[in-house]
Amino acid sequence: MSTDPQKTSSSPQALEFKSSTFSVPVLVLFNNSLQHIEQQLQEKIALAPDFFKHSPILLDLQELNKRNLDVPLAVLVKAIRELNLLPIGLRGGNAVQNRQALELGIPVHALHGGGSSQENAKTKTLAATPEQPAPNEDASTLLITQPVRSGQRVYSHGDLIVLATVSSGTEIMAEGNIHVYGSLRGRALAGVQGNEKARIFCSDLQAELISIAGIYKVSEDLSKEFRHKPVQIYLQDHSLIIKEI
Missing domain, CATH: 2.160.20.70 (Pectate Lyase C-like)
Structure with missing residues (x-):
């Protein structure tokens, strides 16, 4: 069955892809104890409940894998979602974790630059920006x-x-x-x-x-x-x- 090109070209536009930049909190895990993770997440959320409510987050497993600590990803994601956080990506995972993430409908993000995600004790990771590009001096105010x-x-x-x-x-x-x-x-x-x-x-x-x-x-x-x-x-x-x- 042929398609009428005139009808196709005159159809109203239904969608458009656009590039976008937005900040996403990054949850870097150093311990695979689900009890400790859930407890400390509750403490963080209690400090700023409006900020974290239904907030998208990126899971970072790089430090866990450096220490050869495994974590049941499906159970972790379920616990995070029950705290009204929305995992939208995984980075630093191994092949098995990446496959599990995709089965859970969570995209896999590649690490860039080979840098460690370990943070200073006073540092809290907020934006998913593994690379540190130079400031754009030509950008307008x-x-x-x-x-x-x-x-x-x-x-x-x-x-x-x-x-x-x-x-x-x-x-x-x-x-x-x-x-x-x-x-x-x-x-x-x-x-x-x-x-x-x-x-x-x-x-x-x-x-x-x-x-x-x-x-x-x-x-x-x-x-x-x-x-x-x-x-x-x-x-x-x-x-x-x-x-x-």
Whole structure:
């Protein structure tokens, strides 16, 4: 049966593939005890329940496999999902784990650069950025003049400047620096492609989460002395430093 080319070409467009960049928390496992994993996940989630609720995560098994520690992947994924986290990928797995992941409907991500995923004790991995590309100096600055409302997400391939309030429940991300000239109440992630020189500047710090190059702090970790004050935030020795402006 032949297809009428005219009918095919005149059909309304139903879909389109587009490239996109977004941040995803990476769950790096160092111990294969499901009891300890579940307990510590509950503790982390309790610190920022709104941030972690229904959050997509990438599972990283590289450190477990370096230590020859096996983990029942199906049981692990079930436990993670019961905590309202959504595994969307696996990296650092062996052949058996990769096959199991695909059987569970979880895509397998290749590791790049041969680097270790072991983190400093003060470092918390947030963005799935195994490579550390150089900052894009040609990227344009994105200027936002209206308030960023709850539920909105904003991404800039260069610097991001917001001349108004960033409300709770929002997420603003930039590959470069972030400047907020109103109150910062949502989540701010600078240097999301690995730019450790990126900084966050805001006139009124009330953030739910701040992050630079994947190293982050949630609101409970922020000292009260910096709340409601103009500050700058930057990385030093893999730790977030907050200073008044």
